[in-house]
Each structure stands twice: as structure tokens, then as C-alpha cells.
Amino acid sequence: MLSEFLQFLFSGLTVGAIYGLIGLGFAVIYNASHVINFAQGEFVMIGGMATVFLMAAGLPMPLAVVLAIAGAALVGWLLARIGIETARGAGVVGLIIITIGASILLRGLAQVVWDRNFHPLPPISGDAPIHVFGATLLPQSLWIGAALIAIMAALRFFFDHTRTGKAMQAAAIDPLAAQLMGIDIRRLVRLSFVLSAALGALAGVLVAPITMTYANVGVMLGLKGFAAAIVGGLGNPLGAIAGGLVVGIAEAMTAGYLSSAWKDVVAFVIILFVLLFLPNGLFGRAEVHRA
Amino acid sequence: MALLRSWLRKAAAAAVAGVAALALVQTAPVRADDAKEPIRIGSFLAVTGPASFLGDPELKTLQLYIARINKEGGVLGRPLKLIHYDAQHLAKKAVTFTRRLLEQDKVDLIIGGSTTGTTMAVIKLVERAQTPFISLAGASVIIDPVKKWVFKTPHTDRLAVRKIYTDMKKRGLTKIGLLSGPGGFDKSCAGNARKLAGKYGITIVADEMHGKGDTDMTPQLTRIKNTPGVQAFLYCGFGAPTSIVARNYKQLGMTIPHYQSHGSASMKFIKGAQGGAEGVRLPVAALLVADQLPDDNPQKKVALAYKQAYESAYDDAVSTFGGHAYDALMIAVDAIRRAGTTDKAKVRDAIERTKNYIGADGIYNMSPTDHLGLDEKSFVMVEVRDGTWKLLK
Amino acid sequence: MSNQLLQRHGGLALLAAIIAAGPLFLDNGFHYNVAILAGLNAIVCIGLNLLIGHAGQISLGHAGFFALGAYASAILPERFGFHPLGALLTGALLVGLLAFAIARPILRLRGHYLAMATLGMGIIVSIVLDQKVDLTGGPDGMVVGDLTLFGQALRGNLAWYWLVGALLFVTTWMALNLVHSPVGRALKAVHGSELAAAAMGVDVFHYKVLVFVLSAVLAAIAGSLFAHYNGFVTPDEASFIHSIQLVTMVVLGGMASIAGSIVGAVALTLLPQLLADFHDYEMIVFGAILMGTMILLPTGVVPTLAARIRERLA
Numbered sequence: 001m002l003s004e005f006l007q008f009l010f011s012g013l014t015v016g017a018i019y020g021l022i023g024l025g026f027a028v029i030y031n032a033s034h035v036i037n038f039a040q041g042e043f044v045m046i047g048g049m050a051t052v053f054l055m056a057a058g059l060p061m062p063l064a065v066v067l068a069i070a071g072a073a074l075v076g077w078l079l080a081r082i083g084i085e086t087a088r089g090a091g092v093v094g095l096i097i098i099t100i101g102a103s104i105l106l107r108g109l110a111q112v113v114w115d116r117n118f119h120p121l122p123p124i125s126g127d128a129p130i131h132v133f134g135a136t137l138l139p140q141s142l143w144i145g146a147a148l149i150a151i152m153a154a155l156r157f158f159f160d161h162t163r164t165g166k167a168m169q170a171a172a173i174d175p176l177a178a179q180l181m182g183i184d185i186r187r188l189v190r191l192s193f194v195l196s197a198a199l200g201a202l203a204g205v206l207v208a209p210i211t212m213t214y215a216n217v218g219v220m221l222g223l224k225g226f227a228a229a230i231v232g233g234l235g236n237p238l239g240a241i242a243g244g245l246v247v248g249i250a251e252a253m254t255a256g257y258l259s260s261a262w263k264d265v266v267a268f269v270i271i272l273f274v275l276l277f278l279p280n281g282l283f284g285r286a287e288v289h290r291a
Numbered sequence: 292m293a294l295l296r297s298w299l300r301k302a303a304a305a306a307v308a309g310v311a312a313l314a315l316v317q318t319a320p321v322r323a324d325d326a327k328e329p330i331r332i333g334s335f336l337a338v339t340g341p342a343s344f345l346g347d348p349e350l351k352t353l354q355l356y357i358a359r360i361n362k363e364g365g366v367l368g369r370p371l372k373l374i375h376y377d378a379q380h381l382a383k384k385a386v387t388f389t390r391r392l393l394e395q396d397k398v399d400l401i402i403g404g405s406t407t408g409t410t411m412a413v414i415k416l417v418e419r420a421q422t423p424f425i426s427l428a429g430a431s432v433i434i435d436p437v438k439k440w441v442f443k444t445p446h447t448d449r450l451a452v453r454k455i456y457t458d459m460k461k462r463g464l465t466k467i468g469l470l471s472g473p474g475g476f477d478k479s480c481a482g483n484a485r486k487l488a489g490k491y492g493i494t495i496v497a498d499e500m501h502g503k504g505d506t507d508m509t510p511q512l513t514r515i516k517n518t519p520g521v522q523a524f525l526y527c528g529f530g531a532p533t534s535i536v537a538r539n540y541k542q543l544g545m546t547i548p549h550y551q552s553h554g555s556a557s558m559k560f561i562k563g564a565q566g567g568a569e570g571v572r573l574p575v576a577a578l579l580v581a582d583q584l585p586d587d588n589p590q591k592k593v594a595l596a597y598k599q600a601y602e603s604a605y606d607d608a609v610s611t612f613g614g615h616a617y618d619a620l621m622i623a624v625d626a627i628r629r630a631g632t633t634d635k636a637k638v639r640d641a642i643e644r645t646k647n648y649i650g651a652d653g654i655y656n657m658s659p660t661d662h663l664g665l666d667e668k669s670f671v672m673v674e675v676r677d678g679t680w681k682l683l684k
Numbered sequence: 685m686s687n688q689l690l691q692r693h694g695g696l697a698l699l700a701a702i703i704a705a706g707p708l709f710l711d712n713g714f715h716y717n718v719a720i721l722a723g724l725n726a727i728v729c730i731g732l733n734l735l736i737g738h739a740g741q742i743s744l745g746h747a748g749f750f751a752l753g754a755y756a757s758a759i760l761p762e763r764f765g766f767h768p769l770g771a772l773l774t775g776a777l778l779v780g781l782l783a784f785a786i787a788r789p790i791l792r793l794r795g796h797y798l799a800m801a802t803l804g805m806g807i808i809v810s811i812v813l814d815q816k817v818d819l820t821g822g823p824d825g826m827v828v829g830d831l832t833l834f835g836q837a838l839r840g841n842l843a844w845y846w847l848v849g850a851l852l853f854v855t856t857w858m859a860l861n862l863v864h865s866p867v868g869r870a871l872k873a874v875h876g877s878e879l880a881a882a883a884m885g886v887d888v889f890h891y892k893v894l895v896f897v898l899s900a901v902l903a904a905i906a907g908s909l910f911a912h913y914n915g916f917v918t919p920d921e922a923s924f925i926h927s928i929q930l931v932t933m934v935v936l937g938g939m940a941s942i943a944g945s946i947v948g949a950v951a952l953t954l955l956p957q958l959l960a961d962f963h964d965y966e967m968i969v970f971g972a973i974l975m976g977t978m979i980l981l982p983t984g985v986v987p988t989l990a991a992r993i994r995e996r997l998a
Contacts, residue, residue: 083979104925210506275804394713503823
């Protein structure tokens with residue numbers, strides 16, 4: 001009984017941490033630019049697929065991972081530069097459509113440049129399961145947890161102790177005032193895209209050994225990450241991570257105790273519930289316009 | 292900024308012009324003024340996507356053998372022409388492409404449908420268009436009840452379940468856990484597993500399902516693992532999920548005997564499972580273990596020849612899925628030769644009269660009541676050992 | 685005013701002429717197939733454009749309504765003995781009620797939140813269709829029977845062409861009337877400034893709900909017809925990507941332009957067929973169109989062209 005529960009909990013925490021990382025990317029971009037980047041899931045895909053194909057080309061895994069993340073960051077920069085800056089006047093609906101267009105474009109490119117098949121990626125340190133009270137835990141899950149904690153610490157430091165980080169915080173609170181204080185908002189927006197692309201790509205590398213990776217892997221992961229960001233309160237980075245864990249655990253428990261058929265529904269039911277009844281997210285700070 | 296914008300605008304204009312030019316090329320008549328009008332073979336397969344390990348070898352096989360036949364002078368003095376679309380595992384695409392094959396490409400015959408879902412989706416269309424159709428999918432529902440224009444070459448899921456249950460009985464395993472996916476083959480296979488269980492004295496003590504595109508089956512496997520008394524595990528499915536199931540099985544440290552269906556009969560299953568496939572038992576067409584067959588087996592020569600041709604043409608291990616395509620093409624060609632025409636009704640009748648045709652999958656004897664024509668003899672149990680197939684005696 | 689009237693009826697007459705002349709240019713069954721699908725998409729897009737273009741409310745979930753209509757026509761006659769026409773109407777009615785029920789809470793949200801809520805709704809529909817295997821056949825879909833009118837099964841491309849053409853004409857006529865009615869003017873005010881409109885005594889919310897329901901019902905009817913015509917439906921009809929395709933058609937053609945919706949629907953239905961031999965590049969072209977239109981022609985093709993022509997004439 002306990003072993004079963006633990007098994008579902010491990011599975012939920014693992015996938016939840018991934019959702020959290022992706023949700024974090026949404027939060028970083030939203031804070032800097034008030035854009036919801038629907039191409040966030042594609043950064044995850046680029047991270048995984050690029051690593052797979054760089055390794056197939058003979059590169060050692062660490063180098064492949066670094067290059068994949070750098071590549072995703074470059075794509076993030078291009079998206080900010082071409083997609084967002086040239087269409088500043090497009091309004092919310094317009095920006096949503098532009099990032100959706102970017103996500104379809106990137107998926108299409110991935111299918112042509114790479115392929116449409118499923119690819120496994122070797123886990124970082126073997127796949128001999130660790131037994132905990134009758135449940136099994138994969139070493140990869142521990143890596144994911146460790147990565148999440150390290151990233152949270154790094155972002156904390158970045159936002160609280162560096163000039164750029166503080167500027168980003170300021171711009172999130174009041175873009176106009178920040179601009180008047182001499183902060184280059186455009187640079188910040190680009191930086192936020194680069195940062196969240198790198199985060200997404202890292203999530204992609206970490207999750208690929210568990211779920212496999214393919215050109216369309218980013219669609220659902222991106223939406224779940226978005227769900228995490230909304231559950232946590234849009235624009236709240238810590239909330240996004242907590243939101244990811246909530247969504248992940250809810251999914252795993254639904255799959256475990258009810259039926260796996262309905263696990264994808266859970267995330268969206270949670271979103272609708274949060275949007276309609278808890279407009280500030282579970283963890284506060286967000287402004288949902290209501291008429 | 293302005294520069295970038297004007298550059299983008301130019302790029303957009305160029306793209307529009309490109310699409311327009313493409314449209315012109317497309318609509319221009321592409322009549323080949325050839326006296327010898329080719330025989331048009333239409334095909335839609337799952338070349339990419341989660342079922343690609345079925346469709347990819349199927350397409351390669353069709354291309355390989357159609358080129359060979361054409362080099363040897365074609366059929367009835369006419370070359371064969373393959374018109375293929377990648378429908379993936381998607382029923383929606385299969386319907387669109389079949390309509391296109393029938394209405395625009397005006398094909399003489401269709402080989403295709405890597406999966407049961409895509410096959411079932413187009414049956415209404417081919418029956419209405421009265422065009423012979425040979426499916427490469429596994430489920431028994433395709434030919435049972437018999438449909439006038441529909442044939443298939445792979446062994447059915449019912450045969451597979453019988454083989455598996457016989458093997459379980461031999462090992463004294465009577466309480467099993469069943470896992471199946473949402474696809475047409477999965478459903479049909481699981482349905483047969485439930486129906487036939489009683490006959491073999493087997494009880495299904497856990498019956499789990501997973502969803503479309505699921506990449507983690509540990510919750511279902513955990514429940515099966517924790518079901519009291521469970522002695523063996525059977526997975527009904529095909530494509531990428533087969534590897535995931537095997538991998539998760541290993542990750543959960545499960546040790547009870549593991550069975551899968553012939554939907555997993557590809558090296559890609561073993562590779563994708565990353566060691567998880569060791570010890571998995573499944574029924575496969577004899578082709579996969581052709582070199583381990585006794586020499587007096589009539590199938591051995593055909594199977595080895597196909598295996599050799601495929602593996603020397605492509606840097607890829609032979610799979611039973613390619614064998615299904617080989618048999619479908621050869622049965623079609625043989626029927627067209629016997630009919631002496633590509634008249635659809637006559638070709639259909641000729642396919643139905645296929646007798647003692649030795650193929651890669653087995654010996655085919657079709658009839659008006661049996662549009663598959665394979666028996667159990669050509670279907671063998673294998674176990675995955677050291678990353679390859681080992682024939683069980 | 686008379687100029688406007690001429691424009692309106694001129695447009696309708698042009699549409700009628702194009703539909704009537706269509707068979708002269710359609711060579712084979714495949715061409716008819718594309719034309720019929722384009723017509724059905726145009727019907728959905730006209731409704732969706734009323735919502736996005738005129739009322740300024742985005743929906744990333746309209747494929748869900750389309751799919752519900754389609755499955756009503758697939759399931760009701762097969763399982764519950766409905767007449768196909770009755771199934772179509774029942775489907776439209778149920779979708780209308782559903783849209784009405786969810787419109788009230790959902791349309792209070794704005795921008796990203798509205799996008800996410802409609803998206804979530806569409807995805808929930810597609811997952812339910814995927815999972816209710818015993819009712820819907822699951823991911824592999826289900827076969828749909830023929831549409832019968834006056835005891836006669838509607839078969840053959842020409843019959844379908846006329847049916848869809850007539851329906852497209854009626855939809856266009858209705859949408860034009862709506863846009864030029866007091867409701868349309870109120871909507872315009874809502875889009876301009878919701879606050880100002882409210883201050884002027886326009887019951888903003890009421891109109892938003894009305895348009896949302898109307899667009900959902902149009903999508904459901906088109907979905908029903910699609911199901912009968914195609915003879916087969918799968919849960920893919922409800923997919924996120926299908927919703928995006930519909931929005932792309934609206935955006936490409938031009939928001940708040942009814943002619944634009946038709947042009948956008950025809951162009952994007954044709955495109956994958958033109959690219960069939962290059963279908964690897966379909967998504968790239970599709971994504972590029974979406975981004976390019978929004979960045980370079982934010983008002984869409986038809987309004988941009990119309991403005992150009994007006995400039996020339998002036």
C-alpha cells in the first residue's frame with residue numbers, strides 16, 4: 001500500500017519537477033515582457049533532440065548537452081529579436097498567435113532537420129532502480145530533483161544579487177518606470193527569452209531518458225508547463241515550480257488510483273479551476289482581468 | 292529595425308512567389324506519354340511517428356522489390372509504379388490519402404495501413420471504390436467478418452494470443468496481468484485475450500490500459516506488480532510503447548514472465564527498450580528466425596532470400612513488418628499475372644484464389660471465407676536473449 | 685449608405701457567382717473534395733471571426749465544438765437511432781447549450797487567461813473523445829453513416845458541393861446582416877473600448893456571450909457535415925492544432941473581414957494539398973505564414989488589399 005503510494009509520488013515529483021522547470025521559463029519571459037511564449041515546449045524539444053543527434057554524430061554527452069542548450073538559447077534570442085520585437089504593436093492576441101506560429105515552425109523544422117521518430121537518450125547515471133520501501137526510484141529522478149534545486153538557487157542569486165537580475169525584477173513590476181530609470185527593456189526581453197530557452201532545453205535533456213524525445217514532444221510538455229505557471233500565479237517563478245509539482249503529483253495520483261486515461265485531463269481541469277476561482281493562482285501574485 | 296522589416300517583407304514576397312510557382316508546377320499535367328502505361332500501386336504507411344518501426348521497413352521493402360520487378364521487365368510487360376503517402380499512425384490522414392489515391396491517382400490496387408486503426412478507417416472507402424486492398428495490419432477484425440475487397444498478410448492477434456496462451460500453459464502460468472493501449476490492434480488483441488482466457492484455463496487478474504501517446508506506464512505496471520497472485524504479464528500493443536513498457540518493467544524490478552504480441556517483432560523494440568527486452572517472449576513470423584529453422588522447412592528459402600536482399604540493400608535488420616509488405620506485394624503481383632489484366636474485379640478474384648503461395652510470413656491459402664490464408668504453423672514463439680531473437684522449441 | 689448596401693450585396697452576389705461557377709473549374713473528385721472542405725472551413729471561420737475579429741475575444745478551442753458536432757452525427761444515428769438531420773440539429777443544440785454554459789465564466793477572462801481557458805476546454809474535449817473508447821472508438825475514430833435528406837442518401841461530390849455552397853452563402857448572408865445590425869455595431873464598440881461601450885449603455889457581456897454561442901453552433905454544424913461527408917471522424921478534429929488552423933485562417937484572411945475568412949479558409953485548405961509532395965515542409969510553411977502575417981500584415985490579406993485598392997481609386 002505504502003509502496004504503491006510512494007511509487008506514484010516519485011513518478012509525480014519527477015514529472016512535476018520537469019513541468020516546474022518549463023513553467024519557470026514561462027514566468028521569466030512573462031515577467032520581462034508580458035508575453036506568454038507558446039513556443040516554450042519547443043525549447044524542451046530542441047534540448048532533447050539536439051542532444052540525441054549531436055551524440056549520434058559522435059560527440060560525448062556533456063558536450064552535446066551544452067551545445068544543445070546553447071542552440072536553444074540562440075533560437076530563443078532569434079524568436080525575441082524577429083518575432084517579438086518587430087511586432088511590438090500586435091497586442092495580446094497577436095503575440096499569442098506569433099509564438100504559436102513560432103512553435104509550429106520550430107516543430108516543422110525539427111521534423112525536417114532531424115526526423116519524426118522517437119529517440120531514447122541514455123540516463124545520466126545508469127538505470128538500475130533504487131529501492132525505497134518497496135517502491136523503485138530511478139537515478140535520473142534524483143538528477144532532475146538536484147537540477148531543480150540548483151536552478152532555483154541560481155535564479156535566486158541572479159534576481160537578488162546581480163544588476164541585470166534586479167533590472168529584470170524592476171521591469172516586471174513597472175516597465176515604464178524601469179525604462180525611465182535607464183533600463184534597456186529590449187535587452188531584458190531578449191535575455192529573458194535566452195534564459196528561458198536554456199531552462200527549457202535543460203528540462204528537455206533531463207526528461208528525455210524517461211519519456212523519449214521526438215519532434216512533437218514539446219506540445220503537451222509546453223502546455224503542462226503553462227499550467228504550472230498559471231497554477232503558481234503567472235509571473236511568480238517559485239510559484240511556477242510549486243505549480244509544476246502540484247500538477248505532476250495530481251497527474252500521477254490520478255493515473256495511479258483512478259485511470260491513466262484521465263491524467264492529462266487533470267492538468268487542464270486544474271487550470272480551469274484556478275482561472276475561474278483562484279485568479280491569483282495558488283501562490284499569489286498575478287493579475288487576471290475580470291470584467 | 293526598418294532594415295529588418297524590409298528584409299522580412301522581401302522574404303515573405305519570395306515565399307509567396309515560391310508557393311505560387313509550386314502551385315503551377317502542381318497543376319501542370321504530368322502525363323507520361325509512355326506507350327506502356329504503368330500499373331499503379333497505391334500505398335499509405337506509418338513511415339514516421341510512433342508506429343514508424345512498422346511502416347519504415349514496409350516502405351523500404353515495397354521500394355526495393357518494385358525496383359527489382361521493373362528491372363526484370365515488370366508485370367504483364369508494364370512497369371509498376373508506387374504512389375506512397377506517409378499517413379503515420381493517424382486514421383484521419385489515412386482517410387485523406389486513400390481518397391487521394393482512389394480519386395486523383397487512380398491506383399489499381401492499394402497496399403497499406405501499417406496499423407489496424409488506419410486500415411479500419413479506409414475500409415468503407417475501398418469497398419465503395421471497389422479497389423483491391425491488402426492490409427499490413429495485425430488485428431483479426433480486418434478480415435473477420437470477410438469484406439469483399441479487403442485482404443491482409445500478417446498473422447492475426449487471435450493467432451498470437453493462442454500461441455502465447457499455449458506457451459503460458461506449458462509453463463504452468465495461469466494468473467496473468469494484461470496491459471493494452473488504445474489503438475485498434477491493442478483493443479482487438481486484448482479483446483481476444485479476454486475471450487480466449489477461459490479456454491486455456493487462464494484468469495486475467497489485472498486488466499490495465501494506457502492512453503494515446505503515454506510515455507510512462509509505471510502506474511499501470513505498479514498496479515499489476517502489486518496484484519496478489521499474478522504469475523505472468525502480457526502486453527498487447529505495437530510501436531514505440533512496446534519499448535517503453537519493457538523499459539518500465541525493468542525499472543520497476545518486475546521479474547514475472549513477460550509476453551508481448553507480434554506487434555513488437557522488430558529490432559527497434561529491443562534497442563528502444565535498452566536492455567528491458569531481455570527475456571520477453573513473443574510469437575513472430577518464422578522470417579525473424581529464418582536461419583534457426585530446420586532446413587526442410589519450405590519457408591526457409593524464401594525467408595532467407597528476403598532477409599538477405601533487405602539487409603544488403605539497407606543498413607537495417609530485417610523485421611517481420613517488412614515481410615508483411617513483401618508478401619502483400621508478391622501476392623498482388625502474382626494475382627495480376629494470373630488475371631492477365633489490372634481489371635479490379637478480376638484481380639480481386641485472383642487474390643482470393645491464392646493457393647500454396649510460399650511467402651516470408653508463411654504459406655498462404657486464401658478462400659472466399661478466409662482473406663488471410665495463414666495457419667498457425669508458420670508462427671513461432673521466440674524469446675529475446677542477448678539482444679536478439681532465440682527460437683523456442 | 686447606399687454605397688455600403690451595394691458593397692454588401694455586391695459581395696454576396698460575387699460569392700454566389702463564384703460558387704455557381706465552381707463546377708466549371710473542378711476537374712475531378714479530388715478537386716471537389718478540396719472545395720467542399722474549404723467551404724466547411726469557411727463556415728467555421730466566419731463564425732470564429734465574428735468572435736475574434738468583431739468581438740475581440742480569442743478562442744483556441746473551437747475545434748472542440750467542431751468535433752462535438754462531428755461526433756454527434758457519428759454517434760447519435762448509429763447508437764440511438766436518430767435521423768442524421770435530427771442528430772445534426774441535436775448536436776448543434778447541445779453545443780449551443782454547452783457554449784452558453786461555459787461562456788459566462790470563461791468570457792470574464794481576458795487575453796492570456798481567455799486563451800488558456802478556451803485551449804484547456806478544447807483539449808478536454810479531445811481527451812474525452814480519445815478516452816471514451818466504447819462510445820467514440822478512441823484514437824482510431826469511428827465510421828459515420830450517410831447524411832439522408834428526404835429519404836435520399838446524399839452521395840457524390842456534386843451534391844455535397846451544392847449543399848456546402850448553399851450553406852456557405854446563407855452563413856455569409858447571416859453574418860453580414862449581423863455585422864450591420866445594432867448587434868454588430870455594439871460589438872464594434874466592445875472591440876474598440878469595452879469600458880467606453882459599457883459606459884454608453886451597451887450590455888457588453890451579453891453580446892460577447894451571444895457571439896460565442898453563435899460561433900460554436902456554426903462550428904458544430906460544419907463538424908456534423910464534415911463527419912457525414914468524410915464518412916469517418918477521429919478525435920484529431922478536436923486537437924489543439926486544428927483549433928490553431930482555424931485561428932490561422934481567420935488571421936490570414938483578415939480579422940473582422942467576412943470575405944477574409946472565406947479567403948483564408950480556402951487558401952489554407954488548398955495549401956497542404958499543393959504541398960502534398962513536399963508535406964515535410966507543411967508545418968514550416970504553416971508556422972511561417974502565421975508569424976509572417978501577424979508581423980507584416982497584422983490586419984490580414986483581404987483588408988490590406990482592400991485598403992490598397994481604395995487608395996488607388998481615391
